[in-house]
Amino acid sequence: MTEYEREPADAAVNGTPLGAAAGTGTGAPASWRVFHATGMAPAGAPPAVPPAPPWREFAGEPLQTAPAADDRAVHRRLGAGGPLHSLRDDDVDTVNAALLLRRPLLVTGPPGVGKSTLAYLVALELGLGRVLQWSIVSRTALRDGLYEYDSIGRAQAIAAWRAGADPASADPSPAGEPASEQPPYLGDFITLGPLGTALLAYERPRVLLIDELDKSDIDLPNDLLHVLENGSYDVPELVRSALPAVNVFTDDPGRRAEILGGHVECREFPLVVITSNGEREFPAAFRRRCLPLEMRPPSRKQLVAIVASHLRRRPEGVEALVDEFERRVLKGGTQSVDQLLNAVHLTTAGGFQADTDGRKLIEMLLRDLAKGR
Known part of the structure; x- marks a missing residue:
């Protein structure tokens, strides 16, 4: 019996077999340990992710299309494939616990030890699609990760539309074409960031890498608490609009998502991998919500x-x-x-x-x- 076969196949959460919950994958896991750090993509259908505990269940709508994998990014991070060699057995268990409990991983260790690579390893092995990466600098604010609203671009587009729609305007529509009857679409000026995209309603968890959080402003970890706890956020510009649904850009290239009533809520809480080089301590309230994983230098x-x-x-x-x-x-x-x-x-x-x-x-x-x- 191997390390990852210690749990019986009929292991249950609240009396429900781990593979019985709908929307967690395509097959039923034989154990809560679904990640083994093999460094290999699934040969067939991706393994099922265990259902979330009741206090981490969400009901976001509408359901989004599953993301495609980014093979080039994975290849740059993992090379020709194979396990992440600096992971120990208890590290692998910690990753599986984060998947099961839907809690962020706070990964620490010296620079270059493979902290950020861990996110790509999990996404590859479990078939969770493209990794959403949010790189932190000292000026990064919570909204940078959630969404960006191009207010200046929209104001300019509205001014141009009004000028074209005005028969007395000296600057008519190009080539004499009739002006559009509709103002510029609000969704064309809103782009969800990596964190905002990860919290959309997907059938399976997305993988979000928050890289080098210890380089952030002192307030950012506390600002993250509400979003990570509730799995949701609002886009005030959409809440104030009269539109019941708005289609916006996401952090995935070429992909858009529909937002209802300006509110975003996940369906499955993402696997959030937060890396830190240990340059500062985080607040106790933040650390309480994360599972710690310290990576050691490889042998x-x-x-x-x-x-x-x-x-x-x-x-x-x-x-x-x-x-x-x-x-x-x-x-x-x-x-x-x-x-x-x-x-x-x-x-x-x-x-x-x-x-x-x-x-x-x-x-x-x-x-x-x-x-x-």
């Missing part, structure tokens, strides 16, 4: 596997660079795995000479990031 064997996965081969002499990278980490240096990937790729390029000048390049690529140079 030497895991580093070799990561290099082989991303380069799609095991270059000759990679062990020497891996040993040097590991020595720097053990000495207390701040190193990122992508530094190792860059160094290996450079040294295996045609004609590269690892002598005087080449050695300087390697030293530059593997420098201690904590020293600021």
Whole structure:
């Protein structure tokens, strides 16, 4: 019996078998552990996601079309495929608990250890479609993640429409065409952000990556509490309009979604992966709503596997660079795995000479990031 077969097939939540709830997937999971960190896409129908607990059930409308996968983004993050080697068995259990409980994951660890890659690994293995990524900077506000309203663009469009609709206007419609009888459509000027798109009503959870939240303004974690707890938000510009339904743009390229009455509510709460480099502490109220997951630096064997996965081969002499990278980490240096990937790729390029000048390049690529140079 393996690690992920410990639960009986008829495991239940509130007396209901895990695969019995409608709208959670196409097959019934034999266990609450549906994620195994294999790094492989499902061969057939994607595995079912266990139903949410009663206190995390939502009833958003209307139901949206399932998102397509972004194979290019997944390939850049995961390489040729395979497990995320820095994940331990208890880390995998934590991810499964977040899926079951519909709670955000707060992923911490040193830079370059694979924190953000975790979101892509889960989306690939469970067939949850394109990962919605919200990259945080010091100026980021909650509304940036929810939606954007182009008020200036709409005002200009309305002015142009009124000018064209006015028979006395000196600037008639182009080419003498009759002016439109309808003003510019409100939905054409509203675009949902990554968080706003993730909270639309989908049959299966979306995956949302909130990357480097510790770089945010001090208020953003507290501002997120209400939205993450209630799985919903309002778009005031739509609430004030007289339109019962408005079709807006989403964070998915080329996709739109209908919003009823200016209110957005999820059907299945998304898997929210929040990453932090540990540059600051978060409020207790925020941490209480998240499941913590601390990722450790990969071992030497895991580093070799990561290099082989991303380069799609095991270059000759990679062990020497891996040993040097590991020595720097053990000495207390701040190193990122992508530094190792860059160094290996450079040294295996045609004609590269690892002598005087080449050695300087390697030293530059593997420098201690904590020293600021």
